[in-house]
Amino acid sequence: MSDPLLDVAGLAVSYGGTVQALRGVSLQVQAGTVVAVLGSNGAGKSTLLRAVSRSLGAIGGRVTAGTVRYDGADLAHTDTSAAVRAGLVQVPEGRRIFADLTVEENLRAGGHTVRDAAARRRAHDDVLDLFPILRERRHQRGGLLSGGQQQMLAIGRALMTSPRLLLLDEPSLGLAPQLVDQIGEIIKQINVTGTAVLLIEQNAAMGLRVADTAYVLETGRITASGAAADLAATDEVRNRYLGVSEPGEQPASCAPAPAPRATVTLTTQTGAAQTGAAPIGAGPAEAQPRSEHRLTVAELTVRFGGVTALRDVSFTVEPGTVHALIGPNGAGKSTCINVLGGAYRATSGTVHYGQRELTGLRSHQVADLGVARTFQNISLSLEVSAEDNLLVGRHRLMRAGTLAGALRLPRARREESEHREVVRGIADLLGIGHLLPRPVHTLPYGDRKRVELGRALAAEPSLLLLDEPVAGMTHGESSDMAAAIASVQRRLGLSILLVEHDMPFVMGLAERITVLDFGRRIAEGTPQEVQRDPEVVRAYLGAAEAAA
Amino acid sequence: MNARVRTAVALVAACTAALAACSTNPDSGDGTGAGGGVKTGNGVTDTTITIGSLTDLSGPFAAGAAVQTAEFKAYWASVNADGGVCGRQVKLDVRDHGYDPQKAVSLYRSMATNVVGLQQVLGSPVVAAVLPLADDDGLYVGGMGWPSVALGYEVAQIPGTTYSLEGANAVDFLVDELHLPKGSTIGHVYFVGDYGSDALRGSQHAAQERGVKIFPQEITPRDTDLSAQAAALRQAGVSAVLVSTAPTQLGSLSGVLDSLGVDVPIVGNTPAFNPALLKTSAGPALNANGYSITAIAPFSHDAPGVRKAVELYQAAAPNGADGWEVPLAYGQGVLLRDALDRACDAGDLTPEGLVKAMHSASGIDADGVFPGKLDFTKAGQPATRSVFVSKVDRQVPGGLRLLTTMTGPSASSYPVAD
């Protein structure tokens, strides 16, 4: 085999010198092949692409170890522009077309580095041949294009340099299924002309379909790699994206699994991850449910402008149970939880908590009903201590007025010390008691997530909404979190509705699961039922996989 | 550790301050000095008299201020060469406030106890900030322009008339000398504030007296293109224009009026004219129609005082710019010297004694630098109501040719204190 076009060896990247986003990542792209890197949110996929395209600096990242060699040359001291001139072009995540420039001007900007006018014209014609719709709309502003057309424009813009290696960052993100298929076809077409493609995807179905070779990236490490077809068939990947595990087995991610095919290599997880794999299933609640209320979502529809994010979604969260809402990226999970929390308005449909209708209430009114939530992106006050952050959660329950508090009247002081007592109890329950005095910005990511959970619990809710509570966590942290949530839920008898990508986590914790895809409910049931549902398999791993 | 360092630093600072205070003590020895039974105070020792100057050597008026400072230095050097004042040498302590009132106030605070009086405080906002403080301290203030508000301060010695009386005289001049008919409209373009608004009060009083109308146009120093104002003046059909602004505005206005075919007399206050204007495109228009009403004799005047001023200046600054600042600085020097002499004669060379002596002065014209005998004995009244009237003339040094001195009827009747 000839030297690879791209050779990444032992790459490590950190942000701000502390957050380690990639550790020892190695991968190769042979000239003229398609390579997919699969991984969920926070796995470090975009970081990897930016490290290759030399654009890490713009987001504050730094390569701390390892090399990136392109066409035999080390890129260490090459800037983005030079990399582009050498034929290495990235299509950024979220398309990022220049909305105020016309289609034509977007392409022109893409071909900025091409000095040869004839070559530029050729590339321009090729792009318009590949995307006829862009030819039709070339005098329109990029911002007026639909999502799929914008993705085409973003790819076409990068193709203007006639690259030898095209880096694609989640091209299927937020697109409808038929468009995702179309993008897949386009990638194949681009590849036919000899352009190598390095593709980053959360949509494993799409990635595995178009790629020759694939890698699985998790929390900064490559955990599996091999021929795409082989990888799709492994339990490792099935588990990762469906949470399917053999009965009686721990989630595969936590145990070294034998390589089922010779061509697939599995990177062994660290010992730390295994120790975290305590049995944490949500058993029957030890305490009486704090609330007898049932959360009933009926025919919920949410539209933003012309986009329908949720369509006629119905489900029920029984008191004192853990209910999960899952689905591929863009399925509408976060939208749903935001409507329940009062942040978004429903277009139609209703949400009842017990007898009270939540639809139309504002966030603080929802909170007053005993509903607390955490956020996908942590929203803590970074400068103050973890304890004070938790105390903020008590706000709803504080009796003494602000004035009394400010004057430090005896009553207010007594009340404050009571609140501190409660907060300490909650912290101990979550295993973060020792972190209370520390300012939040000194805490690692996993602990911040737990502090945020603690803040939600401090409000003594009867229903807890968790938006991706383990996103971006390592497996060790993720299982710790699962244990903490399960224990809290049992002790306090809460109802919990959670949204999460981490399938082992969801399958281990939830009693019932509702699956969304493109804003519709496609399945509901116990974890076992959902895992076997052909619709769900198709949504996650693609049609080919479901048929197999 | 830190606290100890801080204490040490504080102690050192305190000691330094104390030492500084001690070292200035001889300068401010109270009681009767040895110099021939003259009572002395701040700024006066047996051998020297220190006077201050708060001026703008780095801000917008740096150039004009430099001319005045050069002339002050030359004047006091010549006085010292002749034996000084009251047997003492006069020392001029010049500080630069850069047209910043905050800075000027702190400079004033640091200087006030070390000087017997201030030869000069330059710049309207600075004057507005410093004058009340000096008044509280009873400290003499010489040059500060000619705003009527300064009449309210006992310590201020305005070198001549006021802006309002310049304005009133300007109208009288237009009616009596240039024969503007009754019912004519006179445009008056002015800076809002102690300068232009004061001049406007004078011109409006005179207009009422003389049966003409004033068409006012308010502007600020930021307006450098007066096209719109000029068009408005033409629309109003003005027969003459008064200008109480800076030179830039006078230049723009006369240029545009000329281009619009408005061929009328344009009369500026003392600070409005600058000979540099004659080199600009407005030069011909100003040369034809420009007049200046001034409290100080023009640079080219042949009175002995003015010649002496110019001589001193040209010896000290051979390449300096010609302008009305030269006779002005000389005149202010003469006024302060006269006050110091009177204080010396009265045996009280303290700051209070200087202010008292200044108010006993009358009959000073500095050999023709001022348009008449200045009289400072009447509190709240201007020292004179007379002005110089000059024609802009590119042929003469300084660009102004003296026509006459005058005290118009409306200037005489103008109620200064209202």
Place this chain on the structure above:
Amino acid sequence: MSYLLTQLANGVSIGLVLGLVAGGFVIVFTSTGVLNFAHGSVVLTGAYLVAALQPDIGFWLAALVATAAAALLGVLVNAVLVRNLAEHNPATAAILMLGVDTVLLTEMTRRIGNRILPLGAPWGADVVSVGGVTVPTARVVAAGVAVVLFAALWFLFTRTGFGVAMRAAAADGDTASMMGIRLSRTGAAGWALAGGLAAVAGIFLTSFPTQGVAPSIGLTAFAAIPAWVLGGFDSLPGAVAGGLIVGVATALTVGYEDDLQVLGRGLGEVVPYAVMILVLLVRPNGLFGRQAANRV
């Protein structure tokens, strides 16, 4: 009628010059995200250089040299100060620019003093009269030059690869750099353009009816700030429209001040800001603005 037309002509011509100044603010802001409060003193510096050089090398050559020098000054400020000290912090950059403004203004004041330096422009104090409407020749030339410059800018930004790259970099620098566009170059080009525009505007701001170069020109350039803001921080057409609105509104209020006496004197000074506030009340992002909120 001819009075109204005269005032309108005054307003339009000064408005176009203000548009040139405001355009400089816009270009620096979009290409590097900096609120360039030193722009006024660059206007003054450009005009000063013309006045200082023209006795020796003639007006036209002096104008050319001054424009190039002002462009270079912009590039230097960007390269030495902005990129080294304040690249990632717009607030720091804005305050830094206030510092640069003070330094330049002080130096210019020191050099000019209370002199008024003649510009030596060939149009001098000539005027053009058409049907009772009299406009200074300098203003006619200014309007013509401004229109030509705006057309050239339009051509640059829509018809040339580098101009399109500059717009791309302005819209989304991170993505543009992934296309191989060097932000250091588009930024430098933006500062150079703004500097050059400032010098040209400086020439016309100090031409007749203004009498020449005096330090107060630095302040006059600040009248372009309301024009910049009301046009929308990041839009060149907005800068032109803003300049015209401010110019015409000011000329009309001054011209009819006598009829507007109820509102008090000295309205001309207040009008640009009043107009700006009115526009922002109706359109918070300015007339053509898009992203003021997220860039500032």
